[in-house]
Amino acid sequence: GESVGLHLPTLSVQEGDNSIINCAYSNSASDYFIWYKQESGKGPQFIIDIRSNMDKRQGQRVTVLLNKTVKHLSLQIAATQPGDSAVYFCADPGPPDAAGNKLTFGGGTRVLVKP
Amino acid sequence: GAGVSQSPSNKVTEKGKDVELRCDPISGHTALYWYRQSLGQGLEFLIYFQGNSAPDKSGLPSDRFSAERTGGSVSTLTIQRTQQEDSAVYLCASRTTNEKLFFGSGTQLSVL
Numbered sequence: 526g527e528s529v530g531l532h533l534p535t536l537s538v539q540e541g542d543n544s545i546i547n548c549a550y551s552n553s554a555s556d557y558f559i560w561y562k563q564e565s566g567k568g569p570q571f572i573i574d575i576r577s578n579m580d581k582r583q584g585q586r587v588t589v590l591l592n593k594t595v596k597h598l599s600l601q602i603a604a605t606q607p608g609d610s611a612v613y614f615c616a617d618p619g620p621p622d623a624a625g626n627k628l629t630f631g632g633g634t635r636v637l638v639k640p
Numbered sequence: 641g642a643g644v645s646q647s648p649s650n651k652v653t654e655k656g657k658d659v660e661l662r663c664d665p666i667s668g669h670t671a672l673y674w675y676r677q678s679l680g681q682g683l684e685f686l687i688y689f690q691g692n693s694a695p696d697k698s699g700l701p702s703d704r705f706s707a708e709r710t711g712g713s714v715s716t717l718t719i720q721r722t723q724q725e726d727s728a729v730y731l732c733a734s735r736t737t738n739e740k741l742f743f744g745s746g747t748q749l750s751v752l
Contacts (some may be wrong), residue, residue, distance in 0.1 A: 559740050568644070568731050569683070596751030607690035614682065616741075628673065628733075628741055 535635040544602040546634045548615035549599045552598060560589060560600045562609075565635070569614060572600070602636075610638045642666075644744035646732050652750045657746055661717040661747045667735030672715050673741065674707055675731045683731065689715065723750045 538544045550558070556577040561569035573584045575591050575598070582589050589600040602609055615631045645664040653659050653667040674686040685699040689709040691750050698708070704722075708714040719726055727750050 561741075561743075566745070568733070568745045569741075570743070571740045574740060629685065630675075630683040 527630045532581070532635065532639075537639060538605050539592075539606060539639050540556055541604055542579075544600075544609065546600045546602075546613050546636065548598050548600075548631045549555045549636055550596050550598070550617050551632075553615045557618050558589070558591065558598055559618070560626075561614045561616060561628060562611045563614065564611045568592075588636075605636070605638050607638050609640065612636075644732055644734055644742050646730075646744035646747050647728065648747060649745065650748045650750075652752065654752055655724060656717065656721055657724055660719045661714045661718070661730050661749070662730075662738075663732030663734075665713065665715070665732070665741055665743060667713075669734035669736055669742070670712070671735050672709055673733045674715070674717050675733065676701075677729045677731060677746070679728070686717070686730075719749075722749075724751050727751045 535626050536544060536546065536585060544595045557573045557574065560572040562572050563569040573582060573589050575582045575589045577591065577593060590601070591598045598615060600613060612633045612635045614633045616628050617627050619627045644666055646733040651659055654662055663672065669689045675683040676686055676739050686705065687700055687707045688696040691712065695707070699735045704720045707715060707717045715729060715732065729748050731746045731747040733743045735741045
């Protein structure tokens, strides 16, 4: 996969508010994207994924939006809770015919939930 | 096991020493990845194993880094003559083809 994201900004959000985390990708052939959550001292954990034949997918309190025109995806967390404090990464496994499937990660966004 | 297991969870070593980090992937997962994560940074791809194919080593930062995967299961990442800039969390992950990655908790390496 190509480069994805490449910075680690911090999003500070009040408990109960909604959070929106953004990610840009560069490979227009990419057809599958994954969001991961990484809490302090732990490895990344899968949150939600989306394929390019969709522009929206909903999970429990999370929604991922995909805009293929501008190569952008976002993760929305509804009613953010203290347990949502973590670093969030978007990941791109690369185009379906890639031999390597390196699963390139964006730089991540740190979400801090204020009580 | 139920998930990806990495050992040790923490490793402190002196500059110039060699270290070995171990990863036990989820049983049956054919793909195994190593990533490096420096403090406050994203995940840097190191190496990728897929079945019996030759590994993709394109992310290894220098020839001091090597990895092997024995019997298509356990993998060992070796760093020779460690340097202070090697200090990071080393994450291992596994998956079946085209499915999401499952990560271990990582090995925190500190080179003094």
